[in-house]
Amino acid sequence: MRIDLHTHSTASDGTDTPAELVRNAAAAGLDVVALTDHDGVGGHAEAIAALPAGLTLVTGAELSCRLGGPDGFSVHMLAYLFDPLEPELARERELVRDDRVPRAQGMVAKLNELGVPVTWRRVAEIAGDGAVGRPHVASAMVELGVIETVSDAFTPDWLAGDGRAYVEKHELDPFDAIRLVKAAGGVTVLAHPLALKRGNCVSESAIAELASAGLDGVEVDHMDHDDATRARLRGLAADLSLLTTGSSDYHGSRKTCRLGEYTTDPEIYGEITRRATGAFPVPGAGG
Ligand code: AMP
Ligand code: ZN
Ligand code: FE
Numbered sequence: 640m641r642i643d644l645h646t647h648s649t650a651s652d653g654t655d656t657p658a659e660l661v662r663n664a665a666a667a668g669l670d671v672v673a674l675t676d677h678d679g680v681g682g683h684a685e686a687i688a689a690l691p692a693g694l695t696l697v698t699g700a701e702l703s704c705r706l707g708g709p710d711g712f713s714v715h716m717l718a719y720l721f722d723p724l725e726p727e728l729a730r731e732r733e734l735v736r737d738d739r740v741p742r743a744q745g746m747v748a749k750l751n752e753l754g755v756p757v758t759w760r761r762v763a764e765i766a767g768d769g770a771v772g773r774p775h776v777a778s779a780m781v782e783l784g785v786i787e788t789v790s791d792a793f794t795p796d797w798l799a800g801d802g803r804a805y806v807e808k809h810e811l812d813p814f815d816a817i818r819l820v821k822a823a824g825g826v827t828v829l830a831h832p833l834a835l836k837r838g839n840c841v842s843e844s845a846i847a848e849l850a851s852a853g854l855d856g857v858e859v860d861h862m863d864h865d866d867a868t869r870a871r872l873r874g875l876a877a878d879l880s881l882l883t884t885g886s887s888d889y890h891g892s893r894k895t896c897r898l899g900e901y902t903t904d905p906e907i908y909g910e911i912t913r914r915a916t917g918a919f920p921v922p923g924a925g926g
């Protein structure tokens with residue numbers, strides 16, 4: 640069984656539509672794929688309708704969180720198999736998603752001040768129906784020839800957390816996220832916790848506190864973790880009785896990672912599905 644528990648579609652900042660994503664996942668030889676768009680579930684229905692026979696879809700989302708209050712830093716919380724209609728969690732997702740619009744407009748304004756002629760109109764076009772984020776702004780910069788690749792925007796010069804054109808967005812408290820996802824019958828896995836190149840990393844003591852608050856697992860095998868980091872996280876997860884996952888964090892052509900580049904152990908996948916009560920994995924009927 641090949642299981643990839645972290646992917647993005649055009650419902651956020653990926654470039655495959657949800658239908659393309661599930662077809663590509665089947666073509667990549669996956670048996671299970673989770674659709675985890677940033678702060679939203681807008682891609683699930685299309686993915687389910689297009690699900691090829693032999694592929695199972697795990698519904699999910701990647702929730703933007705902020706650890707340590709206003710002076711803290713961003714962490715991403717993967718949430719699986721929660722009830723998408725549970726009102727409190729749905730409202731929190733909406734608040735984060737809605738705030739992404741003025742935030743992206745703010746980044747466009749800062750880029751304009753820096754002499755980069757990106758327009759909100761073009762960024763909004765690129766984002767389409769998806770939750771707008773920095774990769775969309777970065778794509779507009781690539782089009783203008785300001786930078787070569789989307790990744791080049793994530794530097795102090797541009798849109799990194801300490802970047803000249805960076806603007807913060809509303810984010811959830813990760814402890815609230817854990818509680819809300821659980822209340823909606825879902826399971827939480829802290830995404831790429833020790834991805835150094837993204838700036839600040841979660842401390843081991845913070846992971847321990849999140850575990851005490853009910854965090855289910857940590858993402859270990861991820862392109863942003865080197866071998867030493869993975870070994871360290873695996874040790875920590877064993878100490879804290881956390882599940883460990885592996886996943887591609889596929890974004891279509893906006894990132895270099897391939898579907899199924901990293902995968903999750905079937906036993907751990909089984910445990911995630913046993914813990915979840917908000918939704919069930921959807922087996923493909925061959926749509
Ligand atoms: P946002 O949610 O708008 O703050 O944007 C965060 C997204 O930017 C992440 O989900 C990644 O997909 C992408 N991202 C973060 N760092 C990088 C990087 N160094 N290179 C390419 N994409 C990145
Ligand atoms: Zn993303
Ligand atoms: Fe992430």
Ligand code: FE
Pocket residue numbers: 645647701888
């Ligand atoms: Fe992601």
